[in-house]
Amino acid sequence: MGVMWSAHMDRLSDAALLAAVAAADEEAATLFVRRFQRRVYGLAFSITADAAAAEDIASQAFASAWQHASTYDPRRGAVSTWLLTVTRNSAIDSIRTRRPAPLEDGILLDLLPAGAATDPAEAAASADLLVRLRSALDDLPAEQRRAVLLATIHSRTSAEIAEREGVPVPTAKHRIQSGLRKLRAAVELWSDADQPR
Amino acid sequence: MTTCATFEAAADDLALGFSPTPLRDDLVAHASACAACGARLRSLAAVVDSLLELAPAVEPPVGFEARAVAAMRPPASSGAPRRRLFAVAVAAVTLAVVAAGAVAAISSEPAADTTAADVIGRRGANLGRVELVSTPSPKVVVLLEDDRWEGVWVCELEDDDGAWVEVGRWTADHATGGAWATNVDADLLDATRMRITAANGTVLATSDRLD
Numbered sequence: 001m002g003v004m005w006s007a008h009m010d011r012l013s014d015a016a017l018l019a020a021v022a023a024a025d026e027e028a029a030t031l032f033v034r035r036f037q038r039r040v041y042g043l044a045f046s047i048t049a050d051a052a053a054a055e056d057i058a059s060q061a062f063a064s065a066w067q068h069a070s071t072y073d074p075r076r077g078a079v080s081t082w083l084l085t086v087t088r089n090s091a092i093d094s095i096r097t098r099r100p101a102p103l104e105d106g107i108l109l110d111l112l113p114a115g116a117a118t119d120p121a122e123a124a125a126s127a128d129l130l131v132r133l134r135s136a137l138d139d140l141p142a143e144q145r146r147a148v149l150l151a152t153i154h155s156r157t158s159a160e161i162a163e164r165e166g167v168p169v170p171t172a173k174h175r176i177q178s179g180l181r182k183l184r185a186a187v188e189l190w191s192d193a194d195q196p197r
Numbered sequence: 198m199t200t201c202a203t204f205e206a207a208a209d210d211l212a213l214g215f216s217p218t219p220l221r222d223d224l225v226a227h228a229s230a231c232a233a234c235g236a237r238l239r240s241l242a243a244v245v246d247s248l249l250e251l252a253p254a255v256e257p258p259v260g261f262e263a264r265a266v267a268a269m270r271p272p273a274s275s276g277a278p279r280r281r282l283f284a285v286a287v288a289a290v291t292l293a294v295v296a297a298g299a300v301a302a303i304s305s306e307p308a309a310d311t312t313a314a315d316v317i318g319r320r321g322a323n324l325g326r327v328e329l330v331s332t333p334s335p336k337v338v339v340l341l342e343d344d345r346w347e348g349v350w351v352c353e354l355e356d357d358d359g360a361w362v363e364v365g366r367w368t369a370d371h372a373t374g375g376a377w378a379t380n381v382d383a384d385l386l387d388a389t390r391m392r393i394t395a396a397n398g399t400v401l402a403t404s405d406r407l408d
Contacts, residue, residue, distance in 0.1 A: 021269070023338065026266075029266050029270075030262070030266050033262050033269075034262060037257050037261060037262060037265065038254035038257065041257035041261065042253045042254040042255035043249060046253065051258065054257075055258055055264075058257060058265065059265045059268045060268070062266075062269055063265075063269055066269040077243070077246065077247075078250075081246050081249065082246075084246070084250065084252065089214060129247060129250075130250055130251065133247055133248065137251075152213065152245050152249065153251065158215075176213075180209050180212070180245070181209075181241075183244045183248075184240050187247070
């Protein structure tokens with residue numbers, strides 16, 4: 001008998017697909033890349049602003065994901081979040097050795113909707129968090145919102161943010177710190193509110 | 198030495214991955230030792246990670262998919278046949294639900310570092326397959342097909358003393374088949390059989406002798 005995952009593999013949840021990737025299933029690897037490549041490459045490009053570097057980083061991220069698939073713990077969050085964190089870590093390692101290209105002014109505002117998850121239950125949960133997160137981001141003062149997005153999605157240091165924003169480094173650090181802490185407080189408030197009574 | 202006050206001031210950079218070594222090592226050590234600072238770091242890191250979901254999706258260049266998949270292939274080993282399944286298992290219990298009708302069958306010729314057996318239900322039906330894999334790390338992988346599985350199941354291996362050792366449990370939710378894998382202690386690679394029991398101990402399925 002041969003392995004016959006293929007008939008239904010495209011309907012596997014993200015976690016199940018990652019488990020199949022961890023088991024060295026080639027078809028699963030292809031589907032995994034296909035499912036997440038736009039988001040992984042998109043994040044890599046958001047950090048490097050360089051297509052070639054982004055491609056290297058994205059490819060590296062998928063290789064790391066395959067190697068470390070067994071470390072994914074579904075209790076800690078979605079596969080997409082885990083994979084994007086792997087991508088960001090790869091990107092930070094890369095840009096430490098070279099200065100990233102300047103970010104265009106409009107790029108911070110270009111927050112496209114998150115891609116639809118294949119698993120409806122996962123989509124409902126993740127969409128809910130993202131809606132809430134966007135709402136909390138909208139509540140931040142504009143300069144804190146910019147600083148948080150530059151630091152997280154674009155992985156810019158306080159010094160780089162200070163230079164871009166034309167403010168002292170301590171001011172940039174304070175904006176990042178305040179913004180993250182307000183978001184953290186909002187997330188914790190939701191977590192408490194979501195607890196069963 | 199890092200105090201809670203200095204940790205507080207540096208936690209954001211740490212969560213963002215910007216802390217240089219050796220400061221990062223000191224901060225991580227403090228977070229490991231201090232429950233409050235550890236919790237603060239985890240919640241900050243969770244916010245940072247969640248914000249990544251808002252990054253724009255961008256179509257990669259043509260050919261990226263093939264290159265990325267190629268980068269995920271293991272290096273070719275000398276002479277050993279490529280194995281399609283069971284190289285790595287998830288650490289946490291994960292049920293991979295295969296939709297109705299899917300048949301996930303294991304190669305009838307497992308590699309040299311693997312023992313395998315069929316899984317037989319209480320009514321004598323062949324429900325799937327179990328494999329014990331030694332590389333890259335010891336694990337058990339169970340593939341089941343075409344049966345109704347609901348509730349909590351317990352996976353046990355029979356050690357060479359004849360004792361049944363629980364290696365994990367998972368929750369099946371109206372699944373009509375599934376895959377499950379977990380790491381096991383190396384000494385269980387000599388296990389003779391696998392069985393699945395309900396949470397109350399009722400034996401639901403037992404494998405043939407693993408060889």
